[in-house]
Amino acid sequence: MPTAARNLLTDNPALYEARFRDPGRLAGRWTEDCLRRHGAGARVLDMGCGTGRDAAHLHGAGREVTGADLSEAMLAHARAHHPGPEYVHADLHGFDLGRGVFDAVVCLDSALLYCHTNDRLDAFLSSCRRALVPGGLLVTEMRNGAYFLGRTDLLDTPTVDAFTWQGTVYRSTTTLTVDRTAQLLRRRRVWTASDGSAPVEQRSAWRLLFPQELRHLLAGHGFAVLELHDGPGPRTEPPWREGRLPGATADADRLHLVARLTTPH
Template sequence: MTADPSGTPMTSGNLLTDNPALYEARFPDPDRLAGRWAEDCLRRHGAGPRVLDLGCGTGRDAAHLHGAGRAVTGADLSEAMLAHARTHHPGPAYVQADLHGFDLGEGVFDAVVCLDSSLLYCHANAQLDGFLASCRRTLTPGGLLVAEMRNGAYFLGRTDLLDIPTVDTFTWQGTTYRSATNLFVDRTAQLLRRIRVWSADDGSPPVEQHSAWRLLFPLELRHFLAAHGFEVLDLHDGPGPRTEPAWREGESPGVTADGDRLHLVARLSA
């Protein structure tokens, strides 16, 4: 392991997950667009005040929902992320939990929020079943599941996101970081695999990191939700916090599911 002058380690782990402040520098959201979109969904469908932000990461969205007057618990598997959230985005309660299966109490939340493709880290059907069964257990009857993620259907016949690497450069605390990201579809596993090579101008060697998202299709997602007692209220490709153009206050949900992002609101049957 090496470290840059700011003290951020360049390791073979997940550089952004292991370094939450760097994550926020790489993915700034000064207007809290994701949190505002989630709050709009909750308000539009009449959700109660108790919210679980599952895969809360650095805590930005959980803190926004808390600021909107909700009683929020942020849950994540990464202790580094949770430590950062408690220090930099106070207000919510923060707990460690695995989205593949968790038990935070029965009927204790009015809504579960799962943003930024966190749900797609359920790679296997059993993991997705575990996630939905846990959501069902922790929600009150009539509770909401709000999620935002990549759309597997987008990759049917499209290769624009696969053809060339995505290169990003940003500077944080005097060090310039560069990432080159390649995506490819693993059809057998139904995964969108990601290879990201990090480099920095501090002389540390490049680091290659691997991750993957489940490619879920809209009808497939509807089937899983119905099997666990959820009724789909909204399932569309935008507008949302990561679409182009991005969602704006007051915009209604779309009616198609063809774009790169998928936005879900589902209600647990009473």
Template sequence: MHTHDTAAQGSNLLTDNPELYEARFPDTERLAGRWAEDCLRRYAAGPRVLDLGCGTGRDAAYLHAAGRSVVGADLSDAMLTYARSHHPGPRYTRVDLRGFQFPRRSFDAVVCLDSALLYCHTNAELDGLLASCRRALAPGGLLVAEMRNGAFFLGRTELLDAPAVSGFSRQGVTYESTTTLSVDRAAQLLRRTRVWTADDGSPPVEQRSAWRLLFPQELRYVLAAHGFDVLDLHDGPGPRTEPPWKEGAMPGPTADADRLHLVARLTRHT
């Protein structure tokens, strides 16, 4: 899994130090990659895959090992360098997901996991991503995405009421984060302030980032405008749900919990 605060927010402890990212989010069972591959198989996607927002490359490498021809794309040079050395197989390249260019019809599927799509904060940025996907996909190509669900925050405040504290250790150093979330309703953003401390004497680090809050019907509308037909849009099970997705699990009928899972097919090129 992968975060991309670097895209708009400058330095980020985990993005700038991919080994710490993988220590914090180990995903030893490769749930995200397995879930994506299951979606690709279920809808008979071709072999050429773009992993957009690939982060450390774990999911791209899993898809590569499953027999696909994979390009991993990210904006973080640190993540890409790490991916090339630790998760070889895919071709890794630096792109901005809010607008990118590959040769037309280069891919049979675009995979966009762990809320990477939500770093498109404005309608123009979201249009840029989807227009780029449309150009890069072959006719009938798939878009597979996993992200936070804006609908979860309609009337629910449990993620906003108090800071969340978590931690992990690596090479004898213990890191602790205190995370505060707030909703910017006018901008339709979920804003995050995170303060990291470590017991190695280094000073605290404060980081700020945000995700676009997209609602299921809004997502259907913008995808249709870009020529996509939504095949699946549901809140679980998925790689970050509780309980998590398992092989053979089928999508549920609802779309109101805190994660949203999307499979859409490109039916119209423009």
């Protein structure tokens, strides 16, 4: 039987980067493009910064970046391998890093969807509202809840993926299911490794948010939506590239949001 782990990849940041390679810093470049097109100032908070790759890219683009994460392992890796930003411990379910300190808050790779309840979503948006200057931006990228309305191609059937790191082959078997009552996309993943270590089971979930629901939530916290679309973005196919403008639909499996704070505290 597999043993339980909080999260094999986030507990092992080097392994995480080996699994989710981004040598061209596509996510960071997409984010910088959003910030530049909408005239964001230099001070950026990367909330859920993970290993620090995107925060470091924004720092290299000339921004004053703070990376925040709940994982001390991720923060230690970021400080050692992606220096430049300031890295701090904070919880996206509610944080206080100062009032009016940032020109933009960035929250990538579905990190926002770890706010599973309405109370946690409200706490995140209230924290962003406090942290931003008037006119500051919120830039997020996540799974699109609307994709799962009537679609089952990603659900219920296990998918297998594998990659090699430091001579060991890591194989994951992943099953996604929809919990309609909780409005969650639940993921069960079992890891095996060729080094003979015991299998590891990981369970996690994302809140399924819908485009109109997001607009309503944001308006309630003083944000005006500037962009809300399904691509192109850093995880779409084909992926975003310089010069590509956002689309007008919100139907595919990724959702991209840029909103401006119009009613600060």
